[in-house]
Each structure stands twice: as structure tokens, then as C-alpha cells.
Amino acid sequence: MSFAREERRILGSVSGAHFVSHVHILALPPLFPLLRDSFGVGFVELGLVLTLFNVVSALTQAPMGFWVDRFGPRRALVGGLLLGGLAFVLAGLMGSYAGLLLAAVLAGLANAVYHPADYAILGAAVAEKHVGRAFSLHTFAGYLGSAVAPAFMLGAAxxxxxxxxxxxxxxxGPLAALPLLREAAGERMGPPRAAAAAGAPRILSPTVLLMTGFFVMIALSSGAVGSFAVSAWEQGQGLSLVHGNMALTAWLAMSAAGVLAGGWVADRTRRHGLVAAGGFAAAGALILLGGLVPMGVAPLVAVMGASGFLSGLIMPSRDMLVRAAAPPGQAGAVFGVVSTGFNIGGVVGPPIWGWMLDHGQPQGVFAGAAGFMGLAVAMALWGERRRAVRVAAAAE
Structure with missing residues (x-):
């Protein structure tokens, strides 16, 4: 089952936008040493720029989902790409710390567009039989953008x-917007504001709130491993930074491979909750093994690679669960609401893991990551049970 020509074109343009969004997310950290010297500020002030970005994105992502459904996802996506591009161009031209703060606000607002707009476009434009693979390729494009960002920024600098x-x-941003401009201009608007407001209670259903919590758990667990595992291995097991980063690289690289494989899985089952639960349970067990049991470098790389693959494998099924929870014509709003969970986890998690390391509890980073994965498993199973009940009720 291959994609039709039109599906490939849309998937390419939307995945390109997602690629750029992840490059923008990681554009500033590689330049922090240069920006610190240029602007005469410390890392605390530079960290505040990232915090401001995440706070703005968290506060605007859900409202942006409603905006996407009202004015059209292609228009919203073009606007997000242009606004995100403008944010960094202004920061470069202003050449000041104030310019970075302004860029953080504009880029955070732009970032709030991508998930609701991308998934609304793909869910409507791609045939049901391979929408899971479309979601997996879209997610993989984001992973690729994250991987490319440091090298791109350092090379450009x-x-x-x-x-x-x-x-x-x-x-x-503008380059990625070009393929979308013609369609965006002719896109129809959604229902009036009153109709959209009337649909808000349906969007904030128990299923959607459950999925938002599920996204929070994903952000907390992945943030623990991605940002603090190397330091925890060094503190708890005396693992060198080189070997710790080898294990982390295996986890990240295999996560991307798992995303691609997960698209095929998502297209071949309707039990997406069971896929998510099984993948997270196994991934959490492997993180506990790799974090708490001393072992050689090669076994650790293998364990973390397997955990990363399983973590990535469930991502397309995760997106299919969100899509299934969306009322007709309100996919953007639902993806906007649940994606807020990423921002919540990104704000709450780092202080927790940092506190554990500061207080000599490196094992707590891995135990906490596995624990939040366990909560994600419970949420996925509960969601699967609710789905089964609805299906049985509809069959009566």
C-alpha cells in the first residue's frame, strides 16, 4: 500500500514544516557560548529565553488548535512558519539579549501551531489505510530536525x-512555507466561532484529558533520559561522559528507527492502546535495567538502544489514539490540547531530575523515568478499556 501522488506531496510539505519546527526548537542552545560572550549575559539569562519559549507555547497551544479548526490548518501552518522565521531573523538583526527574549515569545507562539495544524492536515488528506505511516514519517522528520540543528547552527555560525x-x-521558515502557500490561499474556513465554542466541552472530554496526561508522562520520562541520564550514569556508576553519551546516542537513534517501524504497526491494528502500553512497559523495564544495574558499555548501549526503539515504536499509535479522540472537524483543537502535555512535562520535569542529582540520588532519575512510563502504561490500558466499552455499546 503506497501513498498516492497527492498524499506524497502533502506529506512532504507537512513533514518539511515539522523538520523546520524542530530545528527552530534547538537553534539557540548550540550558540549559547557565543551569545553569552556577545551579549554579556550568563547561562541563567540564556536559560530564561528557553523557559519563556516553553511557557508561551504551553499557554497558546490549546487556543491555537481552535484557531486551526476555524481558519484552516494550512493557513495556520504557513503563518507559524513565517512567524517562526521572523523571530530568528529579528534576533539576528537586533543583536541583543532583548532581541532573544522577543524571539522566544514569537517562536513560542509559532511552535504552538505545528502539532494541531500538521495532524489536522495529515488526518484529512491521507487515506485511512496508511495514515499511521504518514504520522510516523512526520514524527521522524521532527527527530531528523533535532539531529541536524546543532551541526547546522554551528556551521552557520x-x-x-x-x-x-x-x-x-x-x-x-519561509522556504518551508512556499509549497503550502497556494493551498493555504484557497482553503475554506471552518465553522463559526459560536459553533467552535459549543464544541469545547466535547473536546475537553475524559478521553482527551486522559491523552493530555499521557503526553505529560511521555515528556517527563523522555526528558529524564534525554537530558539527565548521562549525568546520572556518571554520578551513580562512574561511567565516563564518552560512554554515557554513546548509550544516550543509541537511545536517540533507535527511537527514530522505532518511529518508522511504528507506522507499519499502527496501520495494521486498531488496538493502539495495547501497542502503546506494551511498548512503554518494555521500554521502562529496560531503562530500569540500564540505569540501576552496572554493566559493560556494549551491553548498556544494546539495552538503551532496545529501549529507544520500543519508545519510538509506540509514537504513531499514540497519534492514532489522539486522532480517534477528536470530534469531527476538531482534530486541530484536540491535538492542540493534548500537545500541551509536552510543554507541561518540559517545565515540570527538569527541576525534579536536577534536584535528585544535586541530592545524590542518580538512581532516582531512572526510577522516575520508568515510573512515569508505568503511569503512561496504565493510562493507555484505561483508554483501551474505554474504547472497548464504546465499541461494545455501539454494537448493541
Missing amino acids: WLFGAAGALVAVGLL
């Missing part, structure tokens, strides 16, 4: 300086 690098990454 070497060629053009820090300010030039910010302008260069900003120009990616």
Missing part, C-alpha cells in the same frame, strides 16, 4: 557569525 546563524535558521 562558523561561516556568518552568531547573528548570521540566527538569520540563516530563520530563513528556513
